[in-house]
Amino acid sequence: MTYTEHLIAYYKKVASECISGVSLDCVIFGFHDTKLKVLLLRWKDTKEWSLPGGFIYKAESVDAAAERVLHERTGLNQLFLQQFHLFGDAVRYDQNDTLRRQKMPDLLFGICPDRTITMGYYALVDYTKVTPTADFLSDECVWCDVSDLPSMLYDHRQIIDVALKTLRLQLNWQPIGLNLMPEKFTIPELQRLYETVLGRPLDARNFHKKITGLSILTRLNERRTGGAHKSPYLYHFDRVNYEKALINGNLIFV
């Protein structure tokens, strides 16, 4: 089967097996090397990128479809996954421009639906546990730095921007740190996550004092070695206290 035949078969399958006019897109956040990352797909034979996403089978809930897409792209189950915004404008992007940038065969220009609304989900994952996996429409699936995004298809750049704003708003009442940090981390590493999400620097001494005062961290008998600075202690989250702090709104401190 050629790529074009594969494409046509795919869109025919979507038209017959999925609900029409509705899709979903996932902004999958990971944190690595002091940088907030998002998982993107590069469209086949192009330099154009898009979010992992897809369509909803006729007998499938929209949330279940989002879980399926996430599992297919990351290999993970039971991810922290949240609806954050329905992108429902009548014209979300220039469809012909997007089709051209995707190098879509001419015969596909006519069969696209007039309008698709998309439900935006964000996921928070432990970067180290993800196996990024491309689909047949893409050449690669990789982590990109949110502060240095490539050329994006559709309105996906805007979707990422809204997801970031949501993360910033929800930093104090959703388990953002708990889901993004690896099992063990240093306080300066956690501070970098907060700074990246908030988009501003924080005072190190203040951050240390406040975060350790919340009783959500347990210090381990281990240190991070190999850095230029003196070896800092490793910590992990106390899940029970973390959840309690979220319920009580006690994570507000920056």
Place this chain on the structure above:
Amino acid sequence: MTYTEHLIAYYKKVASECISGVSLDCVIFGFHDTKLKVLLLRWKDTKEWSLPGGFIYKAESVDAAAERVLHERTGLNQLFLQQFHLFGDAVRYDQNDTLRRQKMPDLLFGICPDRTITMGYYALVDYTKVTPTADFLSDECVWCDVSDLPSMLYDHRQIIDVALKTLRLQLNWQPIGLNLMPEKFTIPELQRLYETVLGRPLDARNFHKKITGLSILTRLNERRTGGAHKSPYLYHFDRVNYEKALINGNLIFV
């Protein structure tokens, strides 16, 4: 035109002019007489109730459709209106049971779409400014106490429950009080709103101390008279300080 003819004409119009498979529902909250209320419609010739809602025209954004529905039911524009959840289950409710309770003519049983997903919006309005207005499908449009809801059609009871949970979560970072309270109010009246949203009683002395300590209230040279107790002072919100407090996460106090 008979009611049945009117119904058929309406659903034909929806099928030709609106996007298919997607609707919206609005949970419109108001606060009156120390009670949290929601605006409901009673389905024609029945004792069954539903939320104001509707469909999205082919060239209309989903958000604009929600604003239109709100305006039609309340007479108000520029309301505080937020997406809160997409209800996207493959089977949201027992369709035939709902059609029977709506006393729908038999010929409508066959023409309903297999599946409709609905975007849930919540609105916060000043109760005193609303003119509840029924549509042709309803006998009346009235405020109902959220703690004493009547028999609801579709999955609208569940939609209200999710909206209430959202309100509770967002009490500290959305302008809930600002939008629900009338221009002038007493501190005990504001306390009742907080208690209703949180679902638990608060200590009056503590509430008074904390809320006046936030600099978001201005005391007026007026008192509420006529009650059994000594006349309490009236207050109004300082909008600038209120918005600042929201941004800084300073409304967390209960």
